[in-house]
Amino acid sequence: MKKEFLYDFVVLTIASLIIAVAVYFFLVPSHCAVASVTGLAIVLENFVPLSIAMITLVLNVVLLIIGFLTVGKEFGSKTVYTSIMIPVFIGMFQKMFPDFVSFTNSQTLDVLCHGFVGCFGLSLMFDRNASSGGLDIVAKIMNQYLHVDFGKALSYVGYFVAFSSILAYDSKTVILSILGTYQVGLVLDQFIFGKNLKRRVCIITNKQDELREFILHDLKSGATIYNAIGAYRMNEIHEVCVNVTKSEYAKLLTYLEKNDPDAFVAVYNISHVRYKPKF
Secondary structure, rough: OOHHHHHHHHHHHHHHHHHHHHHHHHOOOOOOOOOOOOHHHHHHHHOOOOOOHHHHHHHHHHHHHHHHHHHOOOOOHHHHHHHHHHHHHHHHHHHOOOOOOOOOOOHHHHHHHHHHHHHHHHHHHHOOOOOOHHHHHHHHHHHHHHOHHHHHHHHHHHHHHHHHEEEEEEEEHHHHHHHHHHHHHHHHHHHHHHHOEEEEEEEEEHHHHHHHHHHHHOOOOEEEEEEEEEOOOEEEEEEOOOOHHHHHHHHHHHHHHHOOOOOOEEEEEEOOOOOOOOO
């Protein structure tokens, strides 16, 4: 239990540091309000006499209090920790590099780099069952009280923050804020689901027994065999379905091309397999 707690603490600290790096060294120089509390803080900095780190901290604390009062303790101590550590790290960078301008000297590249670096940090948090707080809390409130799907609510809030950049910046910055928000969604999906991506391969073959032996003993995987009826001839056929990794998929295709090139193959992407039953 203590080892797991320590591991979570280390991972969440590193994740918070990575997100802070993405914000201070890429997002802040671009002035783009990409979907996050920090993005909103970049806009608000133009209207209130506080630093981005302090605005982010205040917003996170206020949202956490509202979240606890409205939806209970669903966000947990991990989210409280990351919500505080991210602005702390940003404030630290502001002290260490007060005159930092940009690594890339390009507003567009800064937004792109923030998307990849920041999403890597977020994926580490999600992997440890935590989040950065902020907009997640607003989306959860919308989900509970307005009955808006959580994913849609998070998108709505994110794009609201992106559009808020129009209050302080030019049209290019507004457009980059919107595109950056869209990019974060795509990249985050890839980081979270892409690493676990598998393929479900469904095969109709006249060499079912040989294929079964290959899957069980060469791929060392399991498979499911379905009875089906072909609509054209109304003959009974068998469909062999197996979930494979990318490397196993390549081996399976090589086997089929060599041993049964006439086999019918349908392939689907799947992002998660919860268990592997042995039938």
